[in-house]
Amino acid sequence: MSAPAQDWNALSDDDFRKVVRTFFTTHYPEHLRYSPSRRRLSDMRGWYDTLSQHGWVAPSWPTRYGGMGLEPGKLVVFIEEQEAYGVARVPDHGIIMVGPLLIQQGTDEQRLRYLPKILTGEEIWCQGYSEPNAGSDLASLRTEAVLDGDHFVVNGQKTWSTLAQDGTHMFMLVRTDKMARKQEGISFLLVDMTTPGITVRPMRTLSGHEEFCEVFFDDVRVPKENIVGEINKGWGVAKALLSFERLFLGSPKLAQSALSRLSTLAVLSGRVRDPVFRDKFTALQLDVDDLNGLYRRFTAQVSDGEKLGPDVSILKIWGTETFSRIGDLIVEVSAGAGMIDGPSDFEGGSFDTLSTFYNARPSTIYGGTNEVQRNIVAGNVLNLPST
Template sequence: MDLCLTKDELSFRDEVRAFFRVAVPADLREKLIAGVHPSKKDMVSWSRILAKKGWGAPHWPVEYGGTGWSPVKQYIFTEEMSQTPAPAPLPFGVNMVGPVIYTFGSDVQKKRFLPRIVPLDDWWCQGFSEPGAGSDLASLNTRAVREGNHYVVNGQKTWTTHAQFADWIFCLVRTDPGAKKQLGISFLLIDMKSPGITVRPIQMIDGGHEVNEVFFDNVHVPIENLVGEENRGWDYAKFLLGNERFHIACVGVSKERIRRIKDLASQVRLGGERLIDRSDFREKVAAIEVRLKALEVTQLRVLANESKRQNGTQDPASSILKIKGAEIQQATSELLMALAGPHAVPYRAEEDFELRNERPIGPDWAVTIASAYFNMRKVSIYGGSDEIQKNIIAKAILGL
């Protein structure tokens, strides 16, 4: 394939870059550069800026609010957004449940849910993992029993990101316990305000609250909230996870982080010598850049093949993107830890600092490094662990 951008694509890149330069609020940009997670208010505000521009869901079909951009233009948009930096749209809605609904959902579901996803009128979370059924998702035990015009759901989900903010959760539930593991699962859309739902926080190693446990105790879900066919949820989940794995590659995010590493390495000194001038450190950065370029080319190849694939199917090469993207994100976080050295103290929310009479010793940029490093350990697990991705590659690509 030709990896050079056309004049039209270069012009588009300039347009996108100019928009992000002006549209991203300065305080939000500073948060992202510092490694601080945007708040719910930040995300809602930014999502509505993108929605107003018509760029809130670039990869969606035009009839549902998409842009009609080519895969290459979608890629350019994502890259520029990551490198600005600007927050990506909330993935649980735009990248996950939205495509499932417009691909497999009913007309009523499309009209009801899709218009509210892009401007974040509805905040979605993902109810897949369970205790004992994380990487082995087919072993999930949350049950949904049909009673009249409702399913009655009982069970537990865990590691549910941002469930404390969510209006809706899309869930995999077992509707036929007698079927083979993958064949008895359905895909339900559940209102988080339903009686019987309890959300409990899971405190992270850095003291933050990003993930949760979600309990379902006789939760009644209308049958019209079933996506597609009963007991076909596994197929829809594979479709969704293929989209997630593609976006987990985060090429633009890693590019921005490498730029940050180089900038900081020109400031940090070790034994009187700038770290950027040390050959051993430069070699580590160069090695990551080479791997990142290979990942970028692979992602462009996947994009080039998109038009050849049947609707609703995913390129198994997305598993390669997921594995290598995770490795590179973790490698860049390790270099940032090396830069911060003993100043890489775990991040605490601003309100915590108000209770102290001194801030942490060291530069402000180092305060969030340890938090990012520990957080990056999970990237090789969520969206399907590396072991699962290697199995997919072996079967679907290598034919083993």
């Protein structure tokens, strides 16, 4: 019998913070700190293995499924220390999206099959939602899955799939009934990326990185037991997963990390003594504090087993727009260096001024554009009439 899991929630926040801080300073590779761009699996494999070996790879999962079982307050402490030390994201779609979904809505067989290999990093997940003509209007997707005996045959294309070139598996939305209404006839499917007929094509972004991919499906055969939930009922499953995604995208960690970088730049550039800058910095710091409080509220809902409602869109809006405002101020503080791609020299040291700005540009778009999020809030939270 394995030893009982550590009850991290029994520690005080201060004691837990010390444990987390010591863990990161002891184990996280120095050369990976404060990465200006999303790291590939090849960069993060060692760190993923370290987290897995110590049982720290899934902080929010219940302990019975191999997670740390952190309550919302402890999870926020974990994230704060992670960002303070400049810890980059591991390939985490399986951890933050597929895992929680299967824990809530998967079958026992699916949980047994997939969760352990997410924890060990043997299987890395990517997302198959958006299509060339179905981005924010996701319900217009046309990738089709036709049932043929014990398999679905999948044909179509997905786009903006983050780091799909590193993925061993994809969770995707497919149309299983072309005659149904737009938000009906959609199913949620788990796909092995080594299946014949799948082609992955990376796309180079404005920042010069190949973070996103197009993925093509040509008569790809997927076992029918890989469906999550009922056939033609995938939209409800997708909405639950989008809630997880919007919770994650609204996490304060991006804004906290960007604010830390802004503080560093202010010292390097000498702007820290400028009262106008200090006013702007303080306003952004208050925005990040408000974001942190809002995030705690939603993580508490998840921890209590409550479903996230449409109001989680507020978190995604506030988190990504705060992140963007900080990126804008970094460019402003950089003055002429704000037009230079890559590190620039300041009197106090070197600083990459554009990386935060670049990373903030798509944040208001992915996970559902903020314009769409505002419509969700207006219609489903405020009950405002549609025009």
